Amino acid sequence: MILDGKCPTGPIETSWDRHRFESKLVNPSNKRKYKVLCVGTGLAGGAAAASLGELGYQVEAFCYQDSARRAHSIAAQGGINAAKNYPNDGDSVYRLFYDTIKGGDFRAREADVWRLAQVSNNIIDQCVAQGVPFARDYAGYLDNRSFGGAQVSRTFYARGQTGQQLLLGAYSALSRQVKAGTVKLFERREMLDLVVVDGVAKGITCRNMVNGEIESYWGDAVILATGGYVNVFYLSTNAMGCSVTAAWKAARKGAYMANPCYTQIHPTCIPQSGEHQSKLTLMSESLRNDGRCWVPKKAEDCEKPAADIAETDRDYYLERKYPSFGNLAPRDIASRAAKEQCDDERGVGPGKRGVYLDFADSINRLGADTIAGRYGNLFEMYEKITDEDGYKQPMRIYPAPHYSMGGLWVDYNCMSNVPGLFVLGEANFSVHGANRLGASALMQGLADGYFVIPYTIAGYLATVKPGEVKDDHKAFKQSADEVKADIDKLLSINGTKTPSEFHRELGKIMWENVGMARSEESLNEALKLIPALRDEFWKNVKVVGTNEQFNQELENACRLADFFEFAEILTKDALNREESCGGHFRTEHQTDDGEAMRNDEDFCYVAAWEFKGAGVEPELHKEPLKFDNVKLAVRSYK
Amino acid sequence: MKLTLHVWRQNGPTDKGKLETIDAPNVSPDQSFLEMLDDVNQALAIEGKDVVAFDHDCREGICGMCSQVINGVPHGGQERTTVCQLHMRKFKDGDEIFIEPWKARAFPVIKDLVVDRNGLEKIMQAGGYTSCHTGGVADGNALPIGNPVAEYSMDAAECIGCGACVASCPNSSAMLFTGAKVAQLAVLPQGKVEAQRRVMAMTEAAKEFGFGNCSNHYECQASCPKGVDVKFIAKLNREYMKALVS
Numbered sequence: 001m002i003l004d005g006k007c008p009t010g011p012i013e014t015s016w017d018r019h020r021f022e023s024k025l026v027n028p029s030n031k032r033k034y035k036v037l038c039v040g041t042g043l044a045g046g047a048a049a050a051s052l053g054e055l056g057y058q059v060e061a062f063c064y065q066d067s068a069r070r071a072h073s074i075a076a077q078g079g080i081n082a083a084k085n086y087p088n089d090g091d092s093v094y095r096l097f098y099d100t101i102k103g104g105d106f107r108a109r110e111a112d113v114w115r116l117a118q119v120s121n122n123i124i125d126q127c128v129a130q131g132v133p134f135a136r137d138y139a140g141y142l143d144n145r146s147f148g149g150a151q152v153s154r155t156f157y158a159r160g161q162t163g164q165q166l167l168l169g170a171y172s173a174l175s176r177q178v179k180a181g182t183v184k185l186f187e188r189r190e191m192l193d194l195v196v197v198d199g200v201a202k203g204i205t206c207r208n209m210v211n212g213e214i215e216s217y218w219g220d221a222v223i224l225a226t227g228g229y230v231n232v233f234y235l236s237t238n239a240m241g242c243s244v245t246a247a248w249k250a251a252r253k254g255a256y257m258a259n260p261c262y263t264q265i266h267p268t269c270i271p272q273s274g275e276h277q278s279k280l281t282l283m284s285e286s287l288r289n290d291g292r293c294w295v296p297k298k299a300e301d302c303e304k305p306a307a308d309i310a311e312t313d314r315d316y317y318l319e320r321k322y323p324s325f326g327n328l329a330p331r332d333i334a335s336r337a338a339k340e341q342c343d344d345e346r347g348v349g350p351g352k353r354g355v356y357l358d359f360a361d362s363i364n365r366l367g368a369d370t371i372a373g374r375y376g377n378l379f380e381m382y383e384k385i386t387d388e389d390g391y392k393q394p395m396r397i398y399p400a401p402h403y404s405m406g407g408l409w410v411d412y413n414c415m416s417n418v419p420g421l422f423v424l425g426e427a428n429f430s431v432h433g434a435n436r437l438g439a440s441a442l443m444q445g446l447a448d449g450y451f452v453i454p455y456t457i458a459g460y461l462a463t464v465k466p467g468e469v470k471d472d473h474k475a476f477k478q479s480a481d482e483v484k485a486d487i488d489k490l491l492s493i494n495g496t497k498t499p500s501e502f503h504r505e506l507g508k509i510m511w512e513n514v515g516m517a518r519s520e521e522s523l524n525e526a527l528k529l530i531p532a533l534r535d536e537f538w539k540n541v542k543v544v545g546t547n548e549q550f551n552q553e554l555e556n557a558c559r560l561a562d563f564f565e566f567a568e569i570l571t572k573d574a575l576n577r578e579e580s581c582g583g584h585f586r587t588e589h590q591t592d593d594g595e596a597m598r599n600d601e602d603f604c605y606v607a608a609w610e611f612k613g614a615g616v617e618p619e620l621h622k623e624p625l626k627f628d629n630v631k632l633a634v635r636s637y638k
Numbered sequence: 639m640k641l642t643l644h645v646w647r648q649n650g651p652t653d654k655g656k657l658e659t660i661d662a663p664n665v666s667p668d669q670s671f672l673e674m675l676d677d678v679n680q681a682l683a684i685e686g687k688d689v690v691a692f693d694h695d696c697r698e699g700i701c702g703m704c705s706q707v708i709n710g711v712p713h714g715g716q717e718r719t720t721v722c723q724l725h726m727r728k729f730k731d732g733d734e735i736f737i738e739p740w741k742a743r744a745f746p747v748i749k750d751l752v753v754d755r756n757g758l759e760k761i762m763q764a765g766g767y768t769s770c771h772t773g774g775v776a777d778g779n780a781l782p783i784g785n786p787v788a789e790y791s792m793d794a795a796e797c798i799g800c801g802a803c804v805a806s807c808p809n810s811s812a813m814l815f816t817g818a819k820v821a822q823l824a825v826l827p828q829g830k831v832e833a834q835r836r837v838m839a840m841t842e843a844a845k846e847f848g849f850g851n852c853s854n855h856y857e858c859q860a861s862c863p864k865g866v867d868v869k870f871i872a873k874l875n876r877e878y879m880k881a882l883v884s
Contacts, residue, residue, distance in 0.1 A: 051772040066693065066755055069762075069799055070701040086779065122773070129775035131768050131822065131829045133792040140782025158792060164700055165795055172767035179763045187756075210748055239695040273668045278676055279697045381699065384723045385670075450772045498683045500676070544683050549649070550691050550749040553683060 003256075003608055003623035006411040007111035012097075012629050016115040019412070020455050024462035031056035033466040036457065037204055037219035038062070039191050039246055042071030043163075043442060044425025045225030046170035047449025053177035055454055060217060061174065062189045062206060064241055069171040072227055072239040073445060076163025077284035077378070079145060079155035080127075080442040082120040087144050091152040093117045100440060101630045103149040103330055104405070104433020105582035105598065107259070107606075110629055111412055112430045119451040120443050124156055126450055130169035134158050148285055149330040149437040149637075160284055160377045166442055170449065189215070190555065191246045192486075193479045194222065194253045194421065201250075201420035202469040205479045207487075209555065212547040214483050216476040220464050221420045221457055224250060225449065228404035228426040230263055232563045232570065233515070234507020236401035237269060237282040243559035244566045247408050247427050251566075255416040256608035256621060258429035259406035260566070261574035264436055264583045265516050266402030267334035270385050270395075271354040280400040281385055283378045285334075285438045288327045290362035290371060291395070293318045293338070295346040295355050302348050306356055306394050317341055317355075325637040332435045332583045332596075333637060335399035339516050340594065342398075349396040358394035399516060403441060405432040405583060406573070409608040409623075413456035414448060417608075420464070422457060424448035429606065434582025487547050490557045495540030499556040502537050506560070506567060509533065514571050519587045523575040530571065531615055534564040565614050572609070572618060579603045600632050639665040639731040643678065645690055646738040651746045651754075657736070660690075667727035671714065672697060672704065674726055675737075692751040699723040699863065702798035705805070706751050707738040712802035712861040720800065720863040740805035744812070744848035755801050757847035758815060764843035765836040766819045768829050781827050794822035796864040803858035803866075809850030814858040816840050817874030818866050824877050834881035841878055 008015040008022075026034065034057050038049040041063040049061040063071060085091040096117040101108060124142070128134065134156050135143040144153040158165040177183040188209040195203035195216070203218040229244035230236040251257045268288065270281045294314045296302050301309050317337055319326045329337070338355045341347060348354050363371055368391055372379065379390045386396070407429040414422050414430070425445040432440065469475075513526035537560070545551040580589040580596035581603070589597045606623040641662040648655030660682075665674050672694050679689040695703040704721040708714035714724045729735065737751065745753040783791075795818070803814035820837050823829030829836075852871050859868045 047772075054771050065695060065701070065703060067702075067759055067799065070695060070703050072696060072701070075696050075698055075700050084778070124778040125775050126770075126772060128778040128781075129768060129770040129828055131791070131826050133788050133795050133822065133826070134778075135792075136783055136785050136788040138785045140784045140788075141779050158795070161700065161796070164798070165792075168795065172762065173770075173772070175759070175763045176767045176769060179765075185759075187759075239701060240697060241695050274666060276666055276669050276673050276677065278670075278673050281698050380718070381723070384699075384719060384725065387725075387727060454772065496684075498680055500680060542683060542686070544686055545688055550752060552691060553689055 001621045003409065003606070003621050004411070005109055005623055006413065007109060008412065012110060012114045015111050016118055023455055023459035026458045026461050028056060032058060034058065034220045034461050035060065035218065035467070036221050036223060037217055038223045038225065039204065040071065040225035040227060040427070041068035041171070041174065042073035042225060042227060042425060043167055043170055043445030044449045045223065046071065046167065046174050047446050048223055048225060048424055048453045049183050050170060050173035050177050051450050051454045052457070053180070053182035056182065059177070059183040060186060060219065061183055062186045062191060064188065064190045064209065066187050068174055068185060068187065069168060071167060072242055073167045073442065074164045075239065076442050077160045078147060078286040079157035079162045079439040080123065080166060081147070081154050081439040082124045082156060082443065083117055083154060084121055084124060086142060087153045089152045091154050095152065096120060096154065098630060099150050100431065100437060101433065102635055103437040104435050105635055106433065106627065106632050107581055107625065108431050108433030109625065110627060115452065116431050116444060116447050119447045122451055123443065123446045127166055127169050130172060132158060132165045132169045145286060146289060146328065147438040148288060148328050148334065155439045160375060163442055166446065170446070190558070192249060192483045192558065194250045195475050195479045196253045196418060197469050197473060197475045199419065201418050202473070203471060203476060205476070205483050207483070210550055212549060212551065214480045216471040216480055218469060218471040218476070220461060220466055221422060223422045223424060223453065224408065224427050225424040226427045228407070229566060230401040230404050232506070232567050233401040233510045234503050235272065235277060235280050235511070237266060237280050240279060243562065245559050245562045248562040248566050250408060250416065250418065250421060251611045253418065255418045255421055256409040256610055257406070257569055258409035258606050258608040259573065260570040260609070261577055261584050262405035262434045262582060263401060264331060264403040264405060265335040265399040267331055267338055267399050268357065268397045269400035270382060271349055271398040273350060281381065282400065282402060283382060283397070285331065287357060287375055287378060290374065291327065291357040291359050292316055292361060293327055293355055293357055295341040295348060299345040302346060302352060315346070322637045329637045330435060330437060336516060336585060338399055354396035354398045356394035357397045359390065360394070363391065403436055405429065405434060405436055409606065413459060414452055415456070415460060420460065422453060424453060434584055487554065487558070490541065490543050490554065490561065491547060493539065493541050493543070495542045497540055498542055499553060499560050502533065502541060503556070503560050505533055506530070506563060510567055514574055517585050517587050518574050520575065523571055526571045527568065527575070530564065530567050534614070537561070537564060569609050569611065569618055573607055576607060576620065577603055639667065639726065639729065641665055641729065642734045644734065644736045645750070647690070647750055648747050650749060655747065665726050667725070669726045670697070670722055671724040671726065672722050690751065691749040694722055697722040700798060702800035705740050705753060705800055707740065707805060709736050712740065712805045713863050718863055718865045740801055742804045742810035744804065744810055745801060757849060758799055758801060758812065760847050761812060761816055761840050761843045762819070765839035768823060769832060783826060787825050791822045791825050793867065794818040794870050797866050798864055800863065802861045802863060804849060806857040806861040807850065808855055809853055810848070811852045812844050812849035813852040813871045813874055814862065814866055814868065816844055817870035820877055821870040821873040824873070833877060834884060837874065837877040837881050
């Protein structure tokens with residue numbers, strides 16, 4: 001089937017304004033009759049729930065953490081982009097639009113990206129009004145820094161904790177609505193099913209993580225803002241609780257999963273120290289503003305302390321390969337370049353899977369105090385984890401799975417192919433194409449939540465009779481029974497391996513075969529290994545405890561069961577996409593000097609997969625991508 | 639390293655609870671404290687025993703989810719460090735380690751080391767915000783805010799809401815938590831407008847949900863993983879007094 005993204009036609013500069021005018025509205029006195037469920041309380045979900053509550057809708061918001069303030073948006077460090085052009089350095093909505101399309105390697109929809117760039121400026125204003133303490137200069141004006149993939153300084157920041165501060169802004173707006181009674185908050189709830197009635201999303205089934213009760217919630221629309229899925233690699237920079245579960249439950253009920261093979265490997269993470277590791281820690285790529293990446297030129301130097309390696313024996317590989325962007329090359333390029341150096345036996349640190357990020361030049365130029373002012377908390381974090389002082393010796397970094405550009409397919413209104421199901425933020429696929437630029441995730445989350453969904457959801461709700469289906473409908477009981485049956489099954493297997501062991505094994509399969517570089521051979525290998533491990537999981541997993549208690553082993557097992565099904569779709573998508581673009585690198589498709597080679601003739605489309613059951617071939621639906629405003633070009637950062 | 643753990647086990651809020659001794663026979667100094675507990679739990683699970691429940695999520699010291707009292711000190715006593723960022727190299731082979739949940743009347747135990755911190759939510763909901771609607775606000779640069787003010791506000795905003803301040807306080811006071819939010823907003827022009835209403839409402843909520851008053855022990859600052867300064871409690875008191883007399 002050919003999918004239609006329902007993007008506005010005509011001049012792109014006015015597309016969002018025209019669409020807003022043409023969308024239906026819900027009369028103020030009717031809004032309170034509609035109930036909207038919002039799953040996830042990060043930037044996208046928190047902002048959406050707060051904004052919809054303000055408008056007068058009844059909102060119920062859900063999160064798996066004990067507080068809405070803890071969603072993983074909180075961990076974003078570096079900043080948020082906006083086209084304010086405060087530094088007077090040539091930025092504009094068009095340039096932000098262009099950079100994002102190009103950064104995404106021409107695999108995103110023009111109209112969606114334009115809208116994102118357009119509302120980016122409103123986000124900054126909104127956050128300032130909420131009291132977000134952005135960095136300011138001595139005149140009292142907002143400060144900007146530069147970030148990978150852009151030649152202008154458009155990134156607003158709050159020390160190294162921008163995500164936290166923006167999330168606390170959204171959370172405070174949400175708290176205000178809880179107090180006002182428009183939003184009901186349900187913490188420690190995990191969504192375990194989407195309830196679909198006659199093909200339309202009408203509610204969700206949750207597990208109360210404190211007492212194990214299976215609960216039903218009805219709504220006239222369901223919003224998923226449930227983040228990304230890179231924990232499919234086991235080791236990633238995501239929080240331990242991040243999973244594909246909510247999105248995957250929707251996929252099992254008919255929502256299409258789009259471009260799942262677009263996963264971002266972040267270049268500046270702390271390398272793995274051993275088998276015991278449970279997660280990888282990211283350090284903001286803003287570090288690349290002042291740090292220089294290098295490895296020894298000669299493999300035999302790799303064991304030496306960095307200080308003993310002469311300047312002439314160092315290879316500043318990013319500056320060498322990409323002279324105009326240098327250390328600020330986009331993430332996918334910087335990550336692959338680091339892997340190439342290590343594959344070339346020139347990596348440093350344990351297992352030789354690391355490269356140096358060196359601040360010596362910047363410290364000499366600016367002084368250690370200035371560097372501490374910019375990145376103090378990151379140096380502190382690095383020292384806690386590695387026991388090394390980044391001021392005195394170069395940091396060691398290595399790429400790690402970080403973000404998923406792919407996600408549930410949505411149209412221009414952020415609605416999936418299942419009517420009534422909206423998907424926001426990282427959970428959808430819409431704006432980052434095949435690669436996301438730094439400081440754009442925060443921008444997308446807040447854009448979707450504050451400034452997109454309040455308009456687009458009205459267009460849908462205006463066509464629905466409020467409260468037509470409630471939780472007394474038989475579909476809710478059926479969904480709850482199915483969820484209960486799955487949980488009972490997991491608890492009854494009583495095998496010999498824990499969910500964590502299985503997760504680690506799945507992660508290893510994915511990282512080795514579907515990681516930073518993929519080939520037909522490795523992908524086919526993964527397609528053999530994943531179903532085999534999944535079968536073993538369902539025969540041999542050991543989940544201790546009961547459902548009726550706080551049970552983290554059970555939570556992990558439920559999430560892992562979904563990762564097992566999802567991993568296969570991700571791999572199939574990677575196998576189908578016979579080209580290299582952004583975060584998806586197929587070793588068969590590269591230029592002589594190792595750069596990604598896109599195939600616009602055959603693959604300039606969104607791949608949206610319809611799940612048909614575990615082990616059954618999924619069906620591929622395509623949405624062709626049209627570029628009317630940006631010329632498709634080979635992405636060059638040289 | 640070989641360690642002996644004494645872990646608080648409590649199966650639900652009504653259970654009496656007790657310390658249970660568990661061996662951690664094979665600990666790497668490069669492990670984080672939570673990774674050490676992961677290993678302990680794996681061993682328990684393989685034996686079919688109930689694992690130790692503990693809250694955690696981001697494991698990089700920012701989400702505020704992890705909440706353990708280690709050897710009597712919330713977050714384990716390393717300066718400006720959450721439990722998830724505490725590494726085993728800070729311990730010695732043969733050490734005995736006591737691990738307990740946050741202990742405060744306002745934080746009932748859910749299971750083992752997991753507590754219910756909903757009281758902090760209620761304080762925030764009472765007034766921890768500026769009452770601005772989405773849209774229709776001024777340009778971000780319309781109100782210049784001097785760098786020192788912005789920095790002061792940011793110092794206060796560092797709070798991750800973990801509740802260590804409450805857990806370390808003999809009075810289970812949430813005044814560092816509350817003061818940080820009150821101060822962050824009170825010094826900014828956009829937050830000043832409703833500063834009085836905010837400080838009264840948040841203080842009332844703290845009282846209502848069982849948090850005590852500050853009696854200047856400063857344990858909160860010592861255990862705060864973000865180093866939030868007790869000067870914000872002074873600021874809270876000042877704002878409260880100003881609101882009372884106005």
